[in-house]
Amino acid sequence: MSTKSILRIAAIIVVLLLMNSTTYVVNEAEQVIVTQFGSPVGQPVVTPGLHFKVPVIQKANYFDKRFLEWDGDPNQVPTKDKRFIWVDTYARWRISDPLKFFQRLRDERGAQSRLDDIVDGETRSAVARHDLVEVVRSTNREAAAQEIGSEEETLLEKIQTGRQAITDEILKRASGRAADLGIELMDFRLKRINYVEEVQKDVFARMIAERNRVAQRYRSEGEGEAARIRGERERDLQKIQSEAYRTAQGLRGKADAEATNIYAEAYNRDADFYAFTKSMETYELTADPKGMLILTTDSDFLKYLKKAP
Amino acid sequence: MNRNVFDNVQIDLDRLSQYAYLRKYVRPALILLAVLVMALMTVYQVQPEEVGVVTRLGRFVRISEPGLSFKVPLVESVQKVPVQRQLKHEFGFRTEEAGVQTRYSANQFPEESIMLTGDLNVAVVEWIVQYRVSDPYRYLFKVRNVEETFRSMNEAVMREVVGDRTVTEVLTVGRQDIETAVQEKLQHLAKQYDTGITVDQVVLQDVNPPDPVKPSWDAVNQAQQQRDRLINEARAEYNQVIPRASGEAEQAVLQAEGYSLDRVNRSQGDATRFKALYESYRRAPQVTRQRMYLETMQRVLPKTGGKVYLDKDAKGVLPLFSLEALQGRAATKEAGQ
Numbered sequence: 001m002s003t004k005s006i007l008r009i010a011a012i013i014v015v016l017l018l019m020n021s022t023t024y025v026v027n028e029a030e031q032v033i034v035t036q037f038g039s040p041v042g043q044p045v046v047t048p049g050l051h052f053k054v055p056v057i058q059k060a061n062y063f064d065k066r067f068l069e070w071d072g073d074p075n076q077v078p079t080k081d082k083r084f085i086w087v088d089t090y091a092r093w094r095i096s097d098p099l100k101f102f103q104r105l106r107d108e109r110g111a112q113s114r115l116d117d118i119v120d121g122e123t124r125s126a127v128a129r130h131d132l133v134e135v136v137r138s139t140n141r142e143a144a145a146q147e148i149g150s151e152e153e154t155l156l157e158k159i160q161t162g163r164q165a166i167t168d169e170i171l172k173r174a175s176g177r178a179a180d181l182g183i184e185l186m187d188f189r190l191k192r193i194n195y196v197e198e199v200q201k202d203v204f205a206r207m208i209a210e211r212n213r214v215a216q217r218y219r220s221e222g223e224g225e226a227a228r229i230r231g232e233r234e235r236d237l238q239k240i241q242s243e244a245y246r247t248a249q250g251l252r253g254k255a256d257a258e259a260t261n262i263y264a265e266a267y268n269r270d271a272d273f274y275a276f277t278k279s280m281e282t283y284e285l286t287a288d289p290k291g292m293l294i295l296t297t298d299s300d301f302l303k304y305l306k307k308a309p
Numbered sequence: 310m311n312r313n314v315f316d317n318v319q320i321d322l323d324r325l326s327q328y329a330y331l332r333k334y335v336r337p338a339l340i341l342l343a344v345l346v347m348a349l350m351t352v353y354q355v356q357p358e359e360v361g362v363v364t365r366l367g368r369f370v371r372i373s374e375p376g377l378s379f380k381v382p383l384v385e386s387v388q389k390v391p392v393q394r395q396l397k398h399e400f401g402f403r404t405e406e407a408g409v410q411t412r413y414s415a416n417q418f419p420e421e422s423i424m425l426t427g428d429l430n431v432a433v434v435e436w437i438v439q440y441r442v443s444d445p446y447r448y449l450f451k452v453r454n455v456e457e458t459f460r461s462m463n464e465a466v467m468r469e470v471v472g473d474r475t476v477t478e479v480l481t482v483g484r485q486d487i488e489t490a491v492q493e494k495l496q497h498l499a500k501q502y503d504t505g506i507t508v509d510q511v512v513l514q515d516v517n518p519p520d521p522v523k524p525s526w527d528a529v530n531q532a533q534q535q536r537d538r539l540i541n542e543a544r545a546e547y548n549q550v551i552p553r554a555s556g557e558a559e560q561a562v563l564q565a566e567g568y569s570l571d572r573v574n575r576s577q578g579d580a581t582r583f584k585a586l587y588e589s590y591r592r593a594p595q596v597t598r599q600r601m602y603l604e605t606m607q608r609v610l611p612k613t614g615g616k617v618y619l620d621k622d623a624k625g626v627l628p629l630f631s632l633e634a635l636q637g638r639a640a641t642k643e644a645g646q
């Protein structure tokens with residue numbers, strides 16, 4: 001290889017290096033602060049594309065332009081009503097003033113740790129100022145009707161502030177403190193809230209007790225209802241039977257009365273004759289082949305047996 | 310291609326190691342390679358479910374539709390975003406292998422699924438969210454770590470919604486309601502965060518009471534069934550007895566009606582007969598009576614087993630009959646007049 005071509009290659013490399021340190025590319029998600037010997041020069045570059053700078057002495061410092069995440073560590077926090085809960089939060093933020101951000105925090109790692117301090121602190125104090133139910137609930141909506149009316153005795157407690165207002169409050173306070181760092185907090189939310197273990201045990205015990213109460217209620221409801229139905233059965237049965245008896249007896253009585261009237265009307269023409277005919281009939285009907293009949297001679301039947309007329 | 314060229318170089322160097330030879334064969338090969346690489350960097354393919362987001366020196370310039378597209382090499386770059394595909398996140402569980410018989414991860418994710426309800430009880434809620442990337446530009450350039458952000462949003466919104474309901478609602482009647490509410494809030498939040506995501510659907514999966522509490526929930530279900538069973542049994546008993554009693558009652562009434570008819574008809578018959586007889590009797594009472602009496606006797610006496618005729622003055626005959634005989638037979642009759 002000749003010296004000439006070696007020189008040529010070296011020249012190309014130098015030009016490339018120079019070009020590289022003169023230009024820099026900003027993409028859609030980035031913004032850049034140009035620094036000269038460490039101190040910022042000019043306005044932050046926020047438009048994406050190719051940009052130029054003085055080579056060697058100026059340096060491009062990249063910052064994200066997008067919404068960034070901040071995810072808090074779960075914190076054990078007591079509420080105002082002295083319940084210990086784990087609170088896990090997240091926030092969205094962005095670098096709204098890269099210059100300030102660069103001066104105060106240098107890089108994102110610094111920002112995350114400052115946000116930890118600010119947001120965790122605000123969360124802690126906000127939660128401690130409110131009862132647990134305020135942190136959990138957002139509105140005072142009524143529970144939807146339960147499948148069996150009055151089962152739910154632990155109705156939803158009313159709230160004064162509510163989750164939304166509390167998070168808004170935390171966001172507002174934290175935003176105020178973060179603004180000075182070139183950070184804009186976009187949103188803050190309570191991601192997870194859980195009981196700490198010891199409290200959880202109590203809660204479970206309470207839930208179990210409540211369930212047992214409900215179960216008991218169902219059982220006694222069943223027994224009560226069954227007893228009622230049995231009573232109904234008993235009553236209906238008696239009613240049906242006695243009504244039928246009343247009707248039947250009425251009918252019979254009426255028929256008896258009518259028959260009596262008919263007999264009386266007929267037999268009244270000659271009571272003696274009726275007695276006679278009926279007696280004759282009765283004799284005939286009651287004649288018994290196994291029986292014994294003792295007749296005395298003064299009976300009408302035998303009077304001729306003893307004495308001729 | 311690449312390898313071939315280098316193999317050539319290797320062999321040639323070993324064999325000849327001559328600059329001229331190298332000049333002759335390797336140079337064109339290198340140029341060809343460079344051209345090919347450039348071509349590959351220019352052409353790219355976008356799958357049917359994707360779009361390509363093209364940036365030129367970092368600046369967003371266009372979106373390319375599915376098919377074969379070209380870009381300026383080195384200066385332009387493309388990121389593909391599956392906008393047509395429905396994406397899914399799972400909370401509280403993970404699908405390991407989807408299929409006819411989907412396999413789920415044995416791991417539980419209680420930190421995702423345990424949440425407080427509005428009555429300060431605890432519920433374990435598992436759900437999925439289905440979504441699409443509707444705005445690839447926002448999806449790529451507005452939010453860092455969109456997926457992670459979206460998961461956090463999901464958890465926060467689900468807890469907000471569940472936190473406003475009783476544990477009973479969450480576990481029983483409120484499912485639909487929760488899904489709708491979460492979807493709406495999530496969509497709103499996705500827009501507020503500029504994520505470029507459209508939420509298709511939020512679907513609750515298993516919603517359970519926490520494990521230690523589960524048996525008591527089952528006990529409630531059991532009690533509920535027990536209640537229904539008791540009531541049904543009582544109803545069955547009722548139904549077994551009452552219709553039958555009604556029928557029997559009707560029977561009794563009908564029987565009474567029959568009795569009435571019978572009684573009245575018979576009495577009327579008897580009365581008619583008596584009246585007819587009486588009409589005849591009135592004309593010759595004495596004779597008729599005598600005749601009737603004697604005729605009756607004529608019929609009665611042959612039917613009677615034993616007959617004893619006593620003089621009316623005979624006394625003390627009764628002790629002659631054994632008591633047994635009297636008891637064994639039917640009642641003694643004395644026809645008197």
